[in-house]
Amino acid sequence: MDDIIQEFVTETNESLALLDQEMVKFEQQPNDADTLSRIFRVMHTIKGTCGFLGLPRLEKVAHAGEDVLGKFRDGVLVVSQDAVTLILRCLDRIREMVQALEQTGAEPEGEDSALINELRAMADGQAPAPAPMAAAPAESPKVVPVASGGFPVAQDLLDECAAAEGAPVQAAKAAETKIEEPKPESIAKPAVAPKPAAAAAPVERNEDKAGAQTIRVSVDVLENLMTLVSEMVLTRNQLQQISRSHADTPFKGPIQRLNRVTTDLQESVMKTRMQAIGHAWNKLPRIVRDLANELGKKINLEMHGEETELDRQVLEMIRDPLTHMVRNSADHGLEGPAERSASGKSDVGTIRLSAHHEGGHIIITIADNGRGLNTARIKQKVLEKGLATAAELDAMEPNQIHQFIMRAGFSTAEKITNVSGRGVGMDVVRSNIEKIGGTVEFVSTEGQGSTFTIKIPLTLAIVSALIVESAGQRFAVPQIAVREVVRANTTTGPKIEELAGAPVLRLRNRLLPLVRLRSVLALDDANAGANVIVCRSGNQIFGVVVDRIADAEEIVVKPLNEMTKGAGFYSGNTILGDGAVVLILDVNALAGCLHAEAQATGEEDVVTGAGGGSVQNILLFRTKGDGVKAVPLSEVHRIENFSMDQVEWVQGQPVIQYRDRMLPLRSYDGVSGIRREGHQPVLVFIRGDEWVGLAIEKIEDIKADEVRIERPSAHPGLRGSQIVGGKAVDYIEPAYFVAPVGAKPAHETSSFQPTLVYGEAA
């Protein structure tokens, strides 16, 4: 393609993106003469350049659009939504043609008379003094100079426009706009153009010289540069490693210099790839405006931190997910004006988009003040899709239910106007973001709106990673997933505790579920390892137990091939400074493994009592009826969450099959507290050979406190009462509930009368 056409296409695309934004701004503030001037100037430039390059179709459309804008400027035409929509359509048409021009190098065939007529009708129809001939709308601006009460318009702009009406001058102007381009050839080029007069356009203007400071570089060149630098970084790391192992080598000095230069080079090359996030946002005002019109809503889009920079590649990959999420907020999140007024909000809904840097990552938030997620609807949909059972849903917090919108298969297809609830393709959004090592989180409050937070790395090519070791093998963990590293099992630090094989760590009063890298990867069975990497995957925080933290290194991620991908726990591999290949762990996959384990053990927040000393862990729970009950955790064998459909009745007693035996179930007051369906938390007690499951309503808390019964109880099932954590609680007597199954005839057990087994009670 002709260089000059190529330049035109690139510039016009940039101008059009700018125009979209400006038009939306203009619609909101029709009195802003500056905005109008800018719009007019851009449209005028497009029109002028087209004429000069011999693109008649484009020129005509741009000309018709310019006329309407001219009327706005002159104040003869009131800025209305319809008018702005028409201009935007005109811009769309221009964009289509420019795209075709880019692909084929020639203006596409097509008929624009309908659009042009509409534009002309708009320009003429509402003008106070309509031009007699619609065919000559170009004349109209001359008829109406600055209208009284119109916008104050800079005189030079008016002059420029008036001059533009004359055809020869127009070409001159076109050439003049060309001067803005960095390449000096483009000034010489007009000689080839049909109107040689253009070459003789010695217009001096206050062009800022900054134009010459930038050049256009093909993206491929930058990509290639980046790859080379990545390899160089690796080689540098290798050299450093070698030099470290030789105490006295003449290479030390040069290697140090090489190190510095490489780091600087890497940073500089990275910088060339950086783009302001505003580039991914610039289409959004237009999309939101169109959606608002279509849906009859009033939406205000706020954008903060457009200048925040991130890698071009990352930018490309978040563009679509971001658009999708903003669209979701506008479509499903925000209510119509009537609904908003009814709930006491301002009738204009707000979507706030913001971005900022935070430790090698970029944080993007999309917040709306709409209706929030509809928990009931999500529940309904979850049930329809069979993603969870009603009983499971009942046990969940609203926030947990909301997370379903991120689940694959939650929404089947993208519907254009899906008003049945939020969650159109959110799983796709999430997987796209996770693909680039990012995370999505959100919180939603019904009636107050939702906030989505996206955290993504600034660049993909090189990531910092923690090198960990387990069973003699090293692995890399991307640092984006790592929240902290905890050294456990020291004398003062937290301890890794086991509950029936499920390891947990009590960290700052939180129970952290753990996965042992050794057992997950089947390296060996030893329960070695005392370093816990606290990771985050989605909303889940968990720990990965490894033997040792070896190093922190910048790594270049290389993809896995088909054979190694199958293992599932790796997201890639890399070559370390010492030349060794290591696998990069996929933290999300490890989290999935944790989930399976948590299900197998039934309860997430389970901890065994540390036992020692006078301070014990005390489990607080509720039974049917009032009051909080307590039991020292050390007396509880297990806490389970049973599916109550599996309860069977033998000899008038409810039992459940548990670890190859029959576990009799009780509730505090006989059997009436045992649910007939859904799930129920059950405390398993063992006394000698007898097991019993005490079905409770809810686990409240685990508190560390001294067990000292302040008020003994007369009730055989209770030991007495005590204040724990500011609350009066009743200690239950586990022994009271342990009754041998089948020890008594059925008729005796039909009314609940448990055998009293004292003595073993602690």
Add this chain to the structure above:
Amino acid sequence: MNAIAPLRTERSQTTEGRVDYLTFHVAGAVFAVRAVLVRDVLRLASLTAVPLAQREVAGLINLRGHVVTAIDLATRLNLPSASGSGQRMSIVIERGNEAYCFIVNGVGDVIGIEGAEIETNPASMDQRWADLSRGVFKKEKDLVVLLDIDAVLDIRRTKA
């Protein structure tokens, strides 16, 4: 390594004219692959294991800055694994855009074989070998099994 012939061409070539094969031995048996597919023959250096990968995947090696998947041919061919028994060699094969490396006990030499000299697999051949073999060739006292690279690398197919 610009010309990696697809399987079809590979076959037609074997039936007409002489084709070079690289021989090697695994646990006492002799095998061969088309020499044109071989990119490198190396002494086996450090190997990074891939936990939970298929049995045949011996690990990953660093081949001059490229990560290559190593396949334990002994396991693949149902032979006693050669691990620990002296120095092992690796033969780097390039297929498509990916490189693989076969771990073998020793590398023989390159022999030219006429298409007509290749005999079909004997009926008594172990089924596992028969699936991976494109024929056999008698070389002096040895019987050389000509491996079908695509079949050897298609680990998932025979996994079940």
